[in-house]
Amino acid sequence: MASGADGVSRSDAGAAIVSHLVLENTACPLCGEPQSHTVLVASDLLYGCPGEFKLARCAACYHVFLNPRPTRECIGQFYPADYGPFRGALSVPRPLGSGQCGPLPNGRGTVTRSWKCLRRLVLWWIDSRAAPIPHSPLPAPYSPLALELGCSHGAFLHQLRERGWKCVGIEPAAEVARRAVETGLDVRVGSLESVVASDPQTFAPSSFDAIFAWMVIEHLHDPVATLRLARELLKPGGTLSISVPNFGCWEQRTFGRVWYALQLPTHLQHFTSASIRRMLAASGLELVEVIHQRNVNNLVGSLGLWLRTKFPRWSLGERLIHWTDNPSAIGLCLLTPLARILAIVRQSGRLTVVARRSNPPMR
Numbered sequence: 001m002a003s004g005a006d007g008v009s010r011s012d013a014g015a016a017i018v019s020h021l022v023l024e025n026t027a028c029p030l031c032g033e034p035q036s037h038t039v040l041v042a043s044d045l046l047y048g049c050p051g052e053f054k055l056a057r058c059a060a061c062y063h064v065f066l067n068p069r070p071t072r073e074c075i076g077q078f079y080p081a082d083y084g085p086f087r088g089a090l091s092v093p094r095p096l097g098s099g100q101c102g103p104l105p106n107g108r109g110t111v112t113r114s115w116k117c118l119r120r121l122v123l124w125w126i127d128s129r130a131a132p133i134p135h136s137p138l139p140a141p142y143s144p145l146a147l148e149l150g151c152s153h154g155a156f157l158h159q160l161r162e163r164g165w166k167c168v169g170i171e172p173a174a175e176v177a178r179r180a181v182e183t184g185l186d187v188r189v190g191s192l193e194s195v196v197a198s199d200p201q202t203f204a205p206s207s208f209d210a211i212f213a214w215m216v217i218e219h220l221h222d223p224v225a226t227l228r229l230a231r232e233l234l235k236p237g238g239t240l241s242i243s244v245p246n247f248g249c250w251e252q253r254t255f256g257r258v259w260y261a262l263q264l265p266t267h268l269q270h271f272t273s274a275s276i277r278r279m280l281a282a283s284g285l286e287l288v289e290v291i292h293q294r295n296v297n298n299l300v301g302s303l304g305l306w307l308r309t310k311f312p313r314w315s316l317g318e319r320l321i322h323w324t325d326n327p328s329a330i331g332l333c334l335l336t337p338l339a340r341i342l343a344i345v346r347q348s349g350r351l352t353v354v355a356r357r358s359n360p361p362m363r
């Protein structure tokens with residue numbers, strides 16, 4: 001059991017990415033309550049880092065978080081080069097289900113009307129509502145300004161630009177950020193706090209019309225502090241859009257230690273729609289909408305992890321885990337009815353949350 005506040009040397013060859021782990025105990029990251037109790041003990045099933053980690057529930061506000069957790073200084077070791085969001089195309093990828101419609105080559109360098117219609121139909125059918133782009137708040141020809149936290153290769157930034165937005169990205173992984181810059185994007189390396197401190201002119205208060213953070217907030221040591229800073233950067237009425245795994249859904253209760261979205265120890269926070277509301281209120285942000293995504297990727301990944309754990313000789317588990325990172329269009333089409341039903345009954349494994357800058361933070 002890797003616990004306590006002391007340093008723990010790692011030497012397992014299968015976990016070469018981790019050379020030295022330092023864990024720290026923490027109060028509740030949302031409300032500051034020092035008392036919490038362990039609700040789950042699990043290991044890193046995706047990358048095989050040795051040791052087990054504890055999820056704790058706050059005694060006051062019931063938020064679930066990793067405790068003890070890796071320090072800010074050592075957490076980077078848990079993001080290997082093949083970490084899911086770091087993989088993939090470098091040529092301006094267009095994620096499936098994004099709701100965007102682009103050209104589809106037919107083998108002769110031209111695009112037929114029927115192919116375009118088919119593509120639109122498929123994209124409409126599998127649209128997960130994971131990363132919606134708001135309408136421009138400014139009249140033409142003015143371009144609104146957006147900021148994306150944890151932008152990885154910059155796929156979403158390119159979508160924003162195609163919709164007429166000016167945009168800046170922030171990415172902690174230097175190599176990934178460099179690849180995004182090579183595609184013509186303005187991407188800064190670091191955390192939101194460090195980037196704002198290094199360029200106060202670009203990141204002046206009330207500068208941005210919208211800020212996005214897709215599957216990022218659960219990785220943060222102090223999400224309230226980051227959202228308060230994001231709020232300062234927003235113009236009055238500006239929107240913050242985030243997505244997170246949904247710890248309050250049936251998947252987590254069913255799969256427990258093998259729930260795909262646990263992703264220990266990089267997921268430091270485990271949100272429900274209720275704890276998201278508390279975090280936004282503490283950050284001075286007003287909730288606009290909670291969207292249950294039409295997305296069963298966590299479900300497929302959880303099945304894969306369960307199969308790989310129970311039947312390590314079978315290849316099906318590994319294939320399902322791989323599919324979760326690289327879903328096929330046909331697979332998404334077939335799974336969409338289930339994804340839509342889970343979203344309707346508000347049991348999706350992933351949430352998208354839209355908030356607006358409002359009153360000053362309360363904490």
Ligand SMILES: [Zn+2]
Nearest residue numbers: 028031058061
């Ligand atoms: Zn709390």
